[in-house]
Amino acid sequence: MLQSGEWAYTEKLKEHFESPKNILKGNDTSAFDGVGMEGNLQCGDQMMVAIKVDKENEKIIDCQWKTYGCASAIASTSILSEMVKGMTLDQAFNISPKEVAKELGGLPENKIHCSVLGDKALRAAINDYFIRNGMNDRVQKVQARTVCQCMNVTDHDIEEAVLEGARTFYELQEHTKISTVCGLCKEDAEAELQKYVHLHFGA
């Protein structure tokens, strides 16, 4: 239970919100080796991640960011930028939202999506690095179709949710938060759900 004066967020998250690390000053990203952006202002969250890479060993030596979003979104990108420094590109590419949330000491259920965008922006930045350096074969573009623009949920996310047990639209929402903002994708999301349920379980 929350005590008087306590935030709904963890102390770690509050620390990163009060004093965010590695904010990109100004708008110039030309000194960086890769830049990625994810999210949508209309949906309330957008994140941009810019990385500098030591080309010899493919390690991230600097990571800066900008975020439009709530305290959870700001703190998630801040802590992500700290986590990835010193990691190889492959290690950084595989950071999961769960790991980001764990570093923050946990996130409220309704804020999980805020940590999802940061790692997607990071992946986009890593892919951007590969493209800039002529390593198109290493670009790990997930050929996914975005079904829910607001929550950035792809058809792959829906498939994963089905494989994890989602069968109804409500269960799909519980897994992915799909269609919880503008709701325009509901019909499409339901069709995708049915498709994957049929594909994997023949129902």
Added chain:
Amino acid sequence: MSSRQIYFDNNATTPLHPEVKKELVAAMEMFGNPSSMHAFGREARANVEDARHRVASFMGANESEIVFTGSGSEANNTVLSLFVCGSGQCFPGMRPKIVTSRIEHPCILETSECLVHRGVDVSYLEVDGYGKVDIDQLEAQLKAGGVGLVSVMMANNEIGTIQDIASISALAHQYGALMHTDAVQAFGKVPVDVNQLGVDFLTISGHKIYGPKGIGALYVRKGTPYCPFIRGGHQEKGRRAGTENTLGIMGLAMAVDMRKAEMESEAERLLGLKEVLRKGIEERIDEALFNGHPTDSVPNTLNVSFPGAEGESILLYLDLAGIAVSTGSACASGSLDPSHVLLATGVDAERAHGSIRISMGRATTLEEVEYMLDVLPGVIERIRNMSTAYIKA
């Protein structure tokens, strides 16, 4: 965390008026059940009926027309639930349609949605850019026939816009519909007289006027169809079962008395502070966009959007500086949807996400407003500096 604590969220709730607090402390000695016939009960009953008289008289009603409820939400639910009976046996002549607006409080909107599933037809009036309901659309709905109730809030909780309830009410009656207004955010801030407004039902709440939480009241014009929402007792002349919240009722009456004494001077003072706040924001922060009606608005409420800055972040950085506001980005309240009120006024989702509501009260001082004006520009600049929304292409 700042040692200062400045409260700019009076539309969410207000602190107890010192006189209300005194009343409640004194009343705690009195524990009798108003329904009991002995001396203890009679004392409680006398206090409840005295409170009813005071609440009624401040809105121009007769005391027999006041039903005490557990909240404004309960009062609103009570009015709409009439239509469950309306489509059944109690009021077979009741017309089956409700017309309300897009910017009502969730206790009206969610109840309306529920009623749709129970066979009641509900339609929603659009509002203009200032949050004023579309009267032409209302007339068209009424002309089409079948409207049993029009329910439009008097002042909006988020943007403060005041509706012309007297005209809406006259129109509703012209076509034979009953008229309800949720006056929770208007009552005690601007004059509310049930006869001038011409309403059949009117809702108020205690904790928005420096009274206790958990007490509301519903005005029901004499002779208007009525159906109890809570059944099982003879209290409130059978109109609302449950032992009366005697303390809450007495606190509400004292809060009303205090509003009677202070409302006019407070309205003038708050309007002055609102203007200082509005001008200060305009001068010190680029691209501040004000929401709601510039003049037809409750005196204490200012709603403003800051493009490039997200609402919850604004709220929490202000909180760190000791200032409490609320936000139009419901992300802060656990839902991700931007405010339905701002969207209804034509504000886009991004602007809605970046808005805050500053609602002042009787404790607000010019010095607090100036502190806000010192702190807010830095907060917005800080958020914009880390925002993708301020990255130029």
